Amino acid sequence: MADNVCLVGHKKEIMAVHDAMDVLSGKWKISIISSICYYNERRFSDILKDVHGISNKMLSKELKELEMNKLIKRTVLDTQPVTVQYNLTEYGKTLQTIIDDLADWGIKHRKAITEDL
């Protein structure tokens, strides 16, 4: 068949998407980021409630990974008992567009599947 159309290829874009997913993939990460993102700052137990179905173990693990990837910042507040605050870093905030788009798409998708049954 004619492969003359695609001589150049799109390896770069596909790899870029892959790179992005390296950091964001998994069942929970994007939901966690969106929780922190929409509220600006969020505590452990808040996120636990926001992200439906996640366990404390998973949340803890995912937050660590996001922190390692410099997407979120963890701040321990000197209260009694201890509270911990999570914020997006400046770098994490660059994901805002993607989160917004996903929210938009999710709303349309929810409509699509409920109407389509």
Added chain:
Amino acid sequence: MADNVCLVGHKKEIMAVHDAMDVLSGKWKISIISSICYYNERRFSDILKDVHGISNKMLSKELKELEMNKLIKRTVLDTQPVTVQYNLTEYGKTLQTIIDDLADWGIKHRKAITEDL
């Protein structure tokens, strides 16, 4: 940017993101979609090469799920031997923005991590 107008909460947005991720999560789906998306149409073996690291078993499984979710269309061509073409459906094309954003972000992220070491 911060739309903290609503003090009550952002459950709706977070749920919407969650809904979107229901369909898109997993290690491979978004990469597969981006492959089909950038080339308009793509065959099984093409995607196998595009998406680095995926096995035929996984690809087969993920394609089925994407088809069930009406994001892609599968067309068997009457050639010898059989070839199968995958395209985004009109619905699948609504993901284009998200894919583009992810590609953009992925490129920046690649730069960020290579400079940061």
Added chain:
DNA sequence: CTGTATCCTAGCTGATACTG
């Protein structure tokens, strides 16, 4: 070429309980 069918293992994940 486009898949299916097995087999097998690492690690993801939930449930529950526990610590500081």
Added chain:
DNA sequence: CAGTATCAGCTAGGATACAG
């Protein structure tokens, strides 16, 4: 409140072989 520890089941995912 913010996690950690442990157990046990499930599934993602690779390797290989095979079928239409």
